[in-house]
Amino acid sequence: DEASEGLARATANIEKYKAKPEFVAPGEPFDAKACAAGKKMLSIPNSSGNPFLKGIIDRMKVAGALVGLEVREWENQGQPSQWVQGVELATREKYDIIDLISGIDPGTIEPQLRAAKEAGVKVMTSHFYDPSFEQNPVVSSSLTIGFGEVGTILADWAAVATEGKANIAIVVSNEVPPTIPLVANFKKQLAANCPDCKIIQEINVGVTEWGTKIQTAVQSAVQANPEINVVIPIYDSMSQFVIPALRLAGKTGEVKVGTFNGTPFVLDYIAQGLADMNIGESLDWIAYATVDGHLRDACGLESPKALNVPFYIFDKTNVAEAGTPAQFDTGYGDAYKAGFHKLWGIE
Amino acid sequence: MVLSPDHTVPDPATRPGARNPLPVLSVANLSKSFGGAKALHNVSFDVMPGEVHGLLGKNGSGKSTLVKILAGFHAPDDGGTLTFNGERVSLPLKAGEGRRLGMAFVHQNLGLVPSLTVLENLRLVELTRNGKAFINWRAETAAAQQALKRFGLNIDPEERVDRLTPVQRALLAIVRAFEEIEAARAITGRPGLVLLDEPTPFLPASGVAQLFELVRSITRLGSSVIFISHDIDEVMEITDRITVLRDGEQSGELARADATHEKIVEMIVGQSISRGQGRKSGTNSFPVYARFEGLSDKMLQPSDLHVGKGEILGLTGLIGSGYEEVPYLAFGARSGASGRITIEDGPTFDQSTLTPAAAIERGFALLPGDRHGESGVDSLSIVDNMFLPDIGRFFRGGLMRNGAMVREARELGKAYEVRPNDPALKLSALSGGNAQKVLIARWMNRSPLLLLLDEPTQGVDVGTRQQIFAALRKAATEGMSIICASSEAEQLAEICDRVLVFARGRICDEITGERLTKEGISEACYVSAGPASQSNPTPRVA
Amino acid sequence: MTKTPTNYARQFERVALLLVWALTIALFTFLIPNNFLNWGNFSIMFASYAPAALLALAIIIPLTAGDYDLSVGATLTLSASTIGVLNVWQQMPIGWVLVIVLLMGLGIGLFHSLFIIYFRVPSLVVTLGSTSLMSGVVQLITNSSTIGGIDNSLIMAAVGYRLFGIPYAFYYALAAALVMWYIFDFMPLGRKLLFVGRGREVARLNGISVNKVRVGALCMSAVLASAAGILYAGVLGSADPYSGLNYLLPAFAAAFLGATTIQPGRFNPWGTIVAVYFLATGITGLSMLGIPLWVTNVFNGGALILAVTISQITRGREASDIG
């Protein structure tokens, strides 16, 4: 019937992400060293307090150094006024590339970016736009990431984990732009592959309020709706408040938790049996792909539209690969390194 | 009769001495209640131009309330009327309206802001006048300096008020009021009214004399003065007429000519009280209880003094002469002081090692002069205030015996005639004098070995004062040593066995026996200030 | 000794918030018939708000003594993070870690005291500054990352074991309130705190060592905030370097709301507990109704302003003793 066919499709889809990621070249090989010579890139993270972003930038510095691209981080506390200062600095010091990494909407600091563009600095984003988004006109190129794809994985996983009978509480932060395609695709996929699955409650909490609101809201949701058997905090840092909520409600193990980002402490939750699934990406891979993509744009080559860093599912069967305690970069294999080196001509 | 405002009012200033039927201030049927309690009940009186009008009454009889109504601070109950220079003024007065009409105030607590400068306080009204677009600081400073100079006050306009001595502060408030009344008269061209709410307790005798001189100069120009004081002799000296309040009601009005001391007291208290005749002393000798050697601080030169067991030692002098420091130094309440202390036959110890806690431990007690800031906490209950240094006593078996505390507080309240005697009330719900009773009860109840008092009857009415004196005398006969610092010669003469007179930070006279009278003490104070006061009219105002 | 009629209003004021709480519960019971009024639901709520309750209790000690401690949120975060770093990363046994964390709380209190009492810097300034300092230290020691995997015994001690179905966490907060109640109301120390807060000079002249009392209050507050951090780490099972600061404003709100009940006009421990759980009930109920979470912000703010306003109306709008 329809339900079992959907479940089969979902299972097949999940299996795809359980396989070890393979490297797919994002474009033609090019002489990266020649291209990068004398070029500078300023990477502005959403906040330097975010270890995920900091990890990517640290690795970008290493990857850039391989070909001679100078990568610098603009340290900030997540305040837009500080982003503005970073952009102005890049403009003044004639950087070649401003890299807005994961979370700074170019629209938030548009006036300064426009000035930078006029001064000849290329503004690029990475790990921010979903392919479905319209890129801000000041942006020269964007290495998109498939947030929508993440949504579909989460939906299929929920279906598989409950054998087609998921009653879901989903925790979201609507003010973060990627949330929108992620949730939309999640719903679409769920409808397509799991006719009996339901979203019981959608809990929207602003990032700054995670600490004070998620726990109570999840507790209340599972108390008010005992039929809930899956909780999906779409960003895995939320799960530090979801897990205790389930523990208090006595639902640990009974309610499944699936999430996205691959943050180490959440991978540890899986090892401890507190959470069930986390979709991860290799930071180092992201770093390489970002350097690759931005260099191509800076040198007038065709820039890939996406980061092309594959998603990888961790669950209790493979979480040990991430290390104990888990690390950011472990478990994804390193096929990409050789791949990029070859592409850049630096073997 | 209500005159329209455009009706020409004859200006008394232009016709000094002429009989003028029009009162400057006319109050009729003024009432004010706080919650259920009536602070004022149908009070009516007139103040004529050029008149000094005394306002007398026991503590809590409503004098300050009346002043505050005129200042626009309190809104009176409906029904009263107020006429100023013939102009009917609608009640309640808006803030600042009294000033616009030509009234100036010295409030009971002076109305200064301690953390701001002399200049800002002195020129407060000018600096905050509406509709002015620009403050000319140079002009303001010049005006302030001129005013200070005119009144012989040698203080820096940039100095913060909290660095001034109490005398300087009192004079500052008075100077401000007189400045304002001059300014107001210049604008309105009509007689003004200065309201002085107990301005004298802070002032030395010469300050009082200077104040009275100012008052007379103001009245000569046709303005009037309302003068509030508990010192009946002062009132007799300066006022032309007297209105007496009792429990918020008018208990009478007198012309000075008809007034005698006894009559006034009778009107205030409601019964006649024989004047204290001074304690028969001089023959008594007391074994020394506490000896202070080289006691000194910023205001006080090293001084030696002692108090006997069962003796009441008075300390006085002109304010600023250092006598008022002694109780605080003996209690270890001020830092930066030095000296040595010996108690009976005990070892001599350093004053700097003495803290209030250690002093209490030794059986000392201090009743400070500043009731709100140092003595009691207005927002806490009477019972908490009463047993503050004693709380440990009610901690038995690991529990505070709150019930026992309240019971004992009620007993104590009865003994000291605290009204209303409800220990759960906040201290702020009591009148000033009643609050003082609570605080005196606090210390007397502990039967301290040495009781240190600073102005113990400040703001306390005649009747209550007698009760307090009686309690002190009784305690002394039972062996309590008492040191009482006060500027009131009359009070010292009445209760003390011996009085030390201070001048410029030193003990300059010791009065015992026959000389221990109000006149004797006042004279000693004047003599002590002698030579300097000839050369400079206000020597104490440093 | 005539009792004035207003005394009825005062009596009513004492229990008003309790009544409102009961009404709130009744309302939600009506709206969510099956799942709201349910011991499981309440027991979870009691446990999960225990760290917040402890934090609010920490605040009222210096508030009573007349000082502000804005740093309790940062202290909570620093404690929880230290537990994570020492216990998870450095593998130190949890027992030692807790001792160190509480001593650290004491150290924070003494640091505050140095500036507030010795140098006479306003408490608002010092604790504002130390909030920033501690946030920096937290980022330094944790590398700004959440640390999971805190010793299970701490988690069990906080939310594992239960009494009457309520996890122990709640009883720790209750015990703290009980001890504070005893100190505030039945020990001379409580009276001393109050006098120090309402009239410093008066307290000093009556033999109270004002500075010691203030130092004590600041230290107790910091230690209690550290304890709240321990409880927070126990309830979450992890230490997160950011969220603690967000508990600051709610804790102040609960302290002020609590001062309208039980002993109106004074910060008091039972009132604070009632306030915390009244707000928690409202938020839980609204969440269970599936109402968007912005409503809970409005509820928090509205409840605070309304409660204090009504309390003011009861006392004839006279100047308030708190704040």
Next chain:
Amino acid sequence: MTKTPTNYARQFERVALLLVWALTIALFTFLIPNNFLNWGNFSIMFASYAPAALLALAIIIPLTAGDYDLSVGATLTLSASTIGVLNVWQQMPIGWVLVIVLLMGLGIGLFHSLFIIYFRVPSLVVTLGSTSLMSGVVQLITNSSTIGGIDNSLIMAAVGYRLFGIPYAFYYALAAALVMWYIFDFMPLGRKLLFVGRGREVARLNGISVNKVRVGALCMSAVLASAAGILYAGVLGSADPYSGLNYLLPAFAAAFLGATTIQPGRFNPWGTIVAVYFLATGITGLSMLGIPLWVTNVFNGGALILAVTISQITRGREASDIG
């Protein structure tokens, strides 16, 4: 009229923070030889901290009058969000939107006044509550999402046009400080504010309409915070529903730090401006050095505590007038 010798220390205190600022600049110039001391760098810093400066200025008005306004951060956020909603989503012309936003600020001030002055609820409580209320409203109207695409003319007016290389945003903050300086120091209103803050009863006894002055201060503060929100939206070109609250504690820190300079012991507009840009200089320099984030927090907190402590030592550790 003798000047005491301490007056030299006092004179020094006035300019101490300015000197420290100069030293900080010198230090960073030494450490970052080419890029730090550079007009472009400073002009951007001046512009991007202009909303923060305006917010700190907003705070000192009620602080001078003796009230706390904790809600300025929320007011900033609400204003910026309202601009986003009305201008971007509702397509309302920007001119009208600005008028509405400023009127809304006035409304917020009046709302605060109602509770603080009429019902005598402590200002800390009211503004704490209204912070929570406004956060809820912001989430409601923005759907908790960031709104980009604000009218270009607002952006141009804030950061598009420049004078001496510095975007206009800075001059707005400067103009606000100038006006406030005139009011604080050269208009009766300023003295009224001061008298009301330092001695409410005295002010009332002397015919100052205390309530009017306090209402005025609260309204001015809210309106200025709204203006800060406008500037914030102009500088960023967008409105986000959460970040405004992060400006609250820094704004207070700047206000207190500013009270140690120019006119030590009083909240004063120029001191506040100096404090904001001194802290901004430190943070910018540290960022340019690529120093880890936690250092900036430590710098902020440390600078505040140290500056106020040194100011206290200058005045012989006497009780402070601020806070």
